[in-house]
Amino acid sequence: MKLELHAEWTKLRTLAGTCWALAAIAVLTVAFGAAAGAATTCASARCNHDAVKLALTGVQVSQAAVAVLAVLAITGEYGTGMIRATFTAMPRRSAVLAAKAAVLAGLTLVAAVVGVLGSVLAARLILPGRGFTPEHGYPLLSLADGPVLRAAAGSALYLTLIALLCLGVATAVRDSAAAVGVVLGLLYLFPILIRAISDPGWQRLLVRISPMNAGLAIQATTNLDLQPIGPWAGLGVLTAWAVAALACGGLLLRLRDA
Amino acid sequence: MESNIEVTGLRKRFGAVTALDGMTFTVAAGKITGFVGPNGAGKSTTMRVILGLDAADEGRVLIGGQPYRALRRPLRHVGALLDAAALQPSRTGRDHLLWLAHSQGLTAKRVDAVAGQVGLGAAARRRAGGYSLGMRQRLGIAAALLGEPRVLLLDEPFNGLDPDGIVWIRDLLASLAADGRAVLVSSHLMSELQGVADHLVVAGRGRVVADASVADLIAAASGDRVLLRTAARPEAMTVLAEAGATVAVTGRDTLTVAGLAAERVVALLTAHAVPFAEVAGHRATLEEAYMELTRDAVEFRADGAR
Known part of the structure; x- marks a missing residue:
């Protein structure tokens, strides 16, 4: 496993796209969080916004960059045929997938932490000017505050789990375009369905099983009792998706010819 | 290992x-x-x-x-x-x-x-x-x-x-x-x-x-065949066939002899005073050997002829 980790680390590190994708994850998280903050105003004490969730909005955009990075980490090898060199050098395919997952998760987590910290910092600078003031019930965002820390750390974990989910799907699908399609469908189809369906029972069910909606419950800091799923339970649902996708990809990797 | x-x-x-x-x-x-x-x-x-x-x-x-x-x-x-x-x-x-x-x-x-x-x-x-x-x-x-x-x-x-x-x-x-x-x-x-x-x-x-x-x-592809050029074709065929060779006529003055080495062919012809112009071992190239072996195995040719 140590050799597989070393090889996969060297592989990902020497790919030109990796740096750009990691930068995009951090920048998109901060930029869209800041933009969402700047576009929202809180006029009164009852404005009913979740300032923490608002500050971390960028995660919903940067997850697309995470998806692309994760998908290409494996389909880039299938597309060129280099996967054969990989499995010739490292015949233990599950170990290769595990090493890829570990390296990818590590890098994504670093970029995500940078993005999330930047988002909190941007929110501290922007939100008070948009009416998110202590008078309206919004103290300055601080990571020393339990729910804020949970939402911020959870958002970084969310992006990491998205990376693992996408790696698993891409390993099963093998083709770049198809994998990106499946992954984005999996992420964005549920929110669209939830909005299109009027029955509240079905809505709650879909939120609970949707990797994106359930996963993002980790960002909620207000009206927690009204949410369809709790913060950590929601992240648990996404974890289950990621584990299932990796298990499925790993199984197919063992069964299929390379 | x-x-x-x-x-x-x-x-x-x-x-x-x-x-x-x-x-x-x-x-x-x-x-x-x-x-x-x-x-x-x-x-x-x-x-x-x-x-x-x-x-x-x-x-x-x-x-x-x-x-x-x-x-x-x-x-x-x-x-x-x-x-x-x-x-x-x-x-x-x-x-x-x-x-x-x-x-x-x-x-x-x-x-x-x-x-x-x-x-x-x-x-x-x-x-x-x-x-x-x-x-x-x-x-x-x-x-x-x-x-x-x-x-x-x-x-x-x-x-x-x-x-x-x-x-x-x-x-x-x-x-x-x-x-x-x-x-x-x-x-x-x-x-x-x-x-x-x-x-x-x-x-x-x-x-x-x-x-x-x-x-x-x-x-194997050469098949130990010997190429013989002689004006006295019938005499040569008799002598060589008696020695146990399989002889085939391949031209007006050429024969292909199988089953005897070139040296033995020369010795037999000389002993019986049969004149000849040329005795040569037939030697296949690797390419010929390969073509012979894979003739039945070539899929494209068969498909293309349809």
């Missing part, structure tokens, strides 16, 4: 197509074994099965007595060149070798040594996407040599090489075999292997059509 490859009874189907149909052969140490056959004969599939990339439906492959997937740090036992173009274009040649090295517990020092050995030079630090076919082939060879393996598998290594490159690979293969390594080289062109291979495994329709030394194959 022993340096050899034992391929035993491989069978594999892709849907309705039988790719391998009982492929069996051994690659011995210290020799270059040519693996030839028309396109679609199952050469590449066999190589992928040897490397554990494809699973055979039946049969097994042992490398030095072990299945490939059981090898720890396999590139230190087996070096392979499958498809030199199978690279991620944005990575430099050196970085490509570097991840391979790291996967085997080798260091950058070994990478630079092997890059120098194949003459990659300064190009090693350029992106592999910009390499010529010949450069990629050299990079692929470097990857195969990286772990100083005792067994080498090269699938069509001459493809896309200029004459200098072909000479270079021939010399390299010869020196690798001289070191006692087992070398398997596939090609769909017999001419590429003439003067290179010591032993030949000829594949056709997923199985081995012939497995023999190059010398034996040529002798």
